Amino acid sequence: MPYEPPVECPLCQETLELDQTLEMHLVGSHTQREVARYLASHHERVQPRSVSD
Numbered sequence: 494m495p496y497e498p499p500v501e502c503p504l505c506q507e508t509l510e511l512d513q514t515l516e517m518h519l520v521g522s523h524t525q526r527e528v529a530r531y532l533a534s535h536h537e538r539v540q541p542r543s544v545s546d
């Protein structure tokens with residue numbers, strides 16, 4: 494019986510219900526703009542600037 498760890502929303506750090514998926518939470522609790530802004534800022538942060546090549 495696999496243990497499923499609780500999913501935490503990366504936007505609001507809210508722990509989701511066991512029967513709720515992150516997708517459902519994002520659609521229901523956050524606007525497209527909020528999700529897009531998070532993804533954009535996260536993408537910019539994690540993408541290193543390659544200066545050696």
Ligand SMILES: [Zn+2]
Pocket residue numbers: 502503504505506507518522523
């Ligand atoms: Zn959230």
